[in-house]
Amino acid sequence: MKIKITGVGSYIPEVKVANIDFDKNVFLNEDGSPFAYPNEVVIGKFKNITGIEQRRYAAPNQCSSDLAFLASQKAIENAGIDSETLDYIIFAHNFGDVKPGTNQSDIIPSLATRVKHKLQIKNPKCVAYDILFGCPGWIEGVLQANAFILSGMAKRCLVIGAETLSRVVDDHDRDSMIYSDGAGATIIEASDDETGMLSYESATFANDEAGYLFFGKSYNPEVNPDIKYIKMFGRKIYEFALSNVPAAMKSCLDNSGLGIDDVKKILIHQANEKMDEAIIHRFYKLYGKSVPKDIMPMSIHELGNSSVATVPTLFDLLIRGKIENQEIHKGDVIIFASVGAGMNVNAFVYRY
Template structure:
């Protein structure tokens, strides 16, 4: 929990800084691939995919649409929504597992595209949980006064690490990007990031990973997943971070307005909500339209729900995700 700061000049206690969401944005490639399209390519069907995942379509990046291109478009939309420009940003964090290059960081390419000439920019790798880790990391910069405004971006082009002959994985993922602008405020009126809880356990690497990399095979590799094991872990184990985030903030599931989880699988999302006592009508679902966009899925869903009027000022929003490794986390935000 945040503690009150002391004004050194006047020896008085002043409110703590809070990281407040002041803008959201998203970007989806134009190309839409439906389940029926995939059924022409691999042995699957629309019924099979919808029944097991809830996914009906996904967006696929065109040649030249790199992760930084999608990320920059989403970030620009978030800046426009906040009424800000690149000159107002002094921290850029890009959560991604599909960077443009081994280095430099994709965040630096987004920074350059937006004309940001100050502050720091770096990538964060926690796979599908990357955006939650990014929000928690940015919050630490902002609430300690190390930065004033941050762009937190989730951007992915997973289509480029898929084995398009593997029907168990290629039907699940899509490309896209989402972003939020966080601003440090000492007059937040209860708004902002209230709490976060993060976990990792590298013993589970073989359950969800990419079988390549510059330091191992010298290749990009393809995504590999043990779907049943991931499902069991996602439903059975990762609720600890949600419980902890509620406890840190002194709140419960009854206080929640919206649950915005990682959009991987509708059955996982609903089973997790049921286990935690979160009413299904509080769930924001976009997995049917976007598929699993990894680190981009939560900011994409946030932008959808804010722009269609569901998420409003004062709402209590929980974000939550699990990614390969495993890494998982949750954060509570008062909008």
């Protein structure tokens, strides 16, 4: 027995924010000094590195749990199940519900509990809880669902990844242009046929790497230093990802019993176009192979980096034929992979 994804849903916020919308931002260096070049140059360099042209932000009346509820409704409908039959709701996020105009996190009750409430599930044996695992949170939630189902503790789980990163960014930090909002949800059940999860890998690197992503003060010295925003050491993350993600993917694929030529798609966390491309090239290089055409669907150009939501949202878009020049077929082998705060790395091989 193994697990498979029987339902998928996503919610992509309607508010579109283009790169040009950051033209009036006062971007500063870490020490508070201004850049030596205009925003036009900053935005141009940003586009060339990340591939991001626009991103989506939640509406003012929406928080992460609202986006998650909408994605979950779609996943439940897609699976054709009664929500009362869910044994677990596993909600991966990083910052809780953050209302506009404040970056204070609200996580009581848990966001998973809020989604259960919004879904009007009355069954008390449907256990709802949150996990904090950085951007790889949704994949880790799937791995936890796998453990519950294979151990006999559950038959059916709802695994969600949702975030509103636009609420925790420093407007004076050019990295703020990376982040976006969104939600993806999946129904996970047991599989007795050839489809489903074949192998997985998960790891936390917490020595020198623990602080690569962190909560820090604004680059503007006039802003209250006690108010914190998402910050990162981009170069260190890039180097970490290139060293560790391909290796984790290779170990995962080797453990599945399949070969590199069996892989039809790689769904990787939409963090940075150049970084994702470098990871895939490094992965194929481990097998002495060139990267096949159309192996890596991308959504970051239009949707930005929505953290835990990127991978399930990408999967939903792919299976619904919403990504140009990309399609998936029954029996295709997919590698799901992610990297993020922790530093955490995980992956699983899946037969669709």
